[in-house]
Amino acid sequence: MKITAAVVREKGTPFVLEEAELDQPQPQEVLVRIVATGICHTDMVIRNQQMAAPLPMVLGHEGAGVVEAIGHEVTEVAVGDHVVLTFGYCGKCDSCREGFPTYCEHMLEHNFAGSRPDGSHRIHQHATPDLHDSFFSQSSFATYAVAHENNTIKVPKDVPLELLGPLGCGIQTGAGAVLNSLNVPAGSSIAIFGTGAVGLAAVMAAGVAEATTIIAIDINDARLALAKELGATHTINSKTGNVVEEIQKITGKGTHFAFDTTGRPEIIRTAVQGLRTHGVCGMVGVTAPDKEITFGPNDIMVAGRTLKGILQGDSVPSIFIPRLIALYKKGQFPFDKLVKFYEFDQINEAAEDSEKGITIKPILRIGKVGA
Template sequence: MKIEAAVTEHTSAPFTLDELDLDAPRSDEVLVRLAGTGVCHTDLVVRDQWLPVPLPAVLGHEGAGVVEDVGDGVHHVAPGDHVVLTYDHCGACRRCAEGRPALCAHFLTRNFSGVRPDGSTSLRRGTTEVRGRFFGQSSFATHAIATSGNTVRVPTDLPLPLLGPLACGIQTGAGSVLNSLRCAAGSSIAIFGTGSVACAAVLAAVLSGCTTIITVGRNPAKLRFTAELGATHTLLARNEAAEDIRDLTGGGAEYSLDTTAKPAILRQAVECLDQGGICGHLGASAPGTEVHLDMISLLFSRQVRGIVEGDSVPAQFIPALAELYRQGRFPLDKLIATYPLSDINQAVTEADQRPQPKAVVIPG
């Protein structure tokens, strides 16, 4: 079928709308008419080739839409269902069997190769292949082919375009607090960064009952926005940020999150911890990026742990977040600004200007 998609032609190129041919779904695939797709930092680092997905490609990996067709091996969704398209995983390796699909042994090939496991792509421009299957979807488009494993059904009475970011960025930020760190009621957390992942972490910290929620960033307006979401303290980023946090918490935070992927900030996120504290690292950096940490500081039971996709099981966690949104306890709509798909480049360039950290592009 013919679709319209935003194509990344070459390194750091602006997105360009083009008409492409999309395959019909195979046995284990799902055809989805997209209602909205979140724009994530990972899309941009792939566009800029920090992570080398072959180009040209259609990116986008926070899709939400309506099922139009399914392959004969798909039984958990049907045409007409509302779905969120999350990261892909094999469902059969040891980590998937343990209920840890974000650590799938085939995560990189299934999400960053731009092709199916058999090497084929679902998109073409005439006779020329265009890489699809980014995160098992390539959802900067009017339609996408998803997989049975990354299609999550959501209620039909919620605003579907706003649910797309649950697929990755919001799932990652919220899951880091709720699943990975399991922040206790009455605890303290320092969150470095003010993007959508950080803001989702603030909302989750409020849900968890954290009584000290500190955000650290460079943009005063975005810091004020985190306070509106529930941050109890905001700090402008500076070299002494870790010391500031230790002063605010009377010795150090129990938990911290680095969402920036900057080595100096990750070090601050570790140094701001109290003894026994845990730092979660969840930013996407260029391969080979290194960080230097004080080994004596780590000796006193401080921990650093990497977090992928908030350690979530999407089929359970995405509907749970959607229900919390319905109840008014997880107001994800506050994080979102919408744009037509044709204005995707504007959505990217305005990221530092608008208070809402998450852009969602809507086909139309």
């Protein structure tokens, strides 16, 4: 079938809307008419080739839409269902079978290879035989996408479908880090470094977890004000003082938990140094391969601290995404306050606004629910 897709052809170049052809779904795949897709930092990382992935490619990995067709082996969704598309995973390796699909042993093949794991393609252009697709097993910067049953999550029809795409990556990463990975208990303290979409999702999740001290750290006063609105009990502008000293003033002993969304080694070091005895710091920010974090060994050993890597909030998406939607419906997780909508042909404006910090979470409107 013919589709319109946003293509990145070379490193750092703008997205270009182009016509292409999309295959019908294979036996375990799902054809989704895309209603909206969030723009995530990882899309920019690949466009700018800060992480290896083949170009030209159709990106997009926070898709939400309506199921149009299913392969004959699909059992989890049906035609007409509303769905959110999330990351791809094999479902068969040890990590997947142990309940950790975010650490699938074949994560790269299912998300960054530019094709299905078997090397075949879903999207085609006769003029561009080397066009790559299947980004996060979806490539949802397009009017239609084919995804695997594994990463197609059925969602209720009584919530705005155009709002839900970011639950498939950025929002579930921040919320899952707090609720799944760190398992923050009621009455505890947490410092959250960075107040983008991931960090603010973590702030809201810390409120859900009933943490009593929630400290948001950033250099953007407007973002810090929003963090307070979303549940932060304290904020620190890291440009105006010593963050570790400020954390000590607030908590007395340091925080039980820290969560870094920036990927910046110096900030991760600060996050660890701001922990109390037996504190745990989670980290999710994508970092260039040549960057290294340096600690004095005593920063970790003497206080019994832990530094923990986190992918996708350790989520099992078919369980966690509906949980976040239920919290949203109850008014306990108002992630809609983070978003701004753009039309599909405004994709480059949306990407620029995201990179400049003008918009926390851009969402592209691509289709209509009932169209």
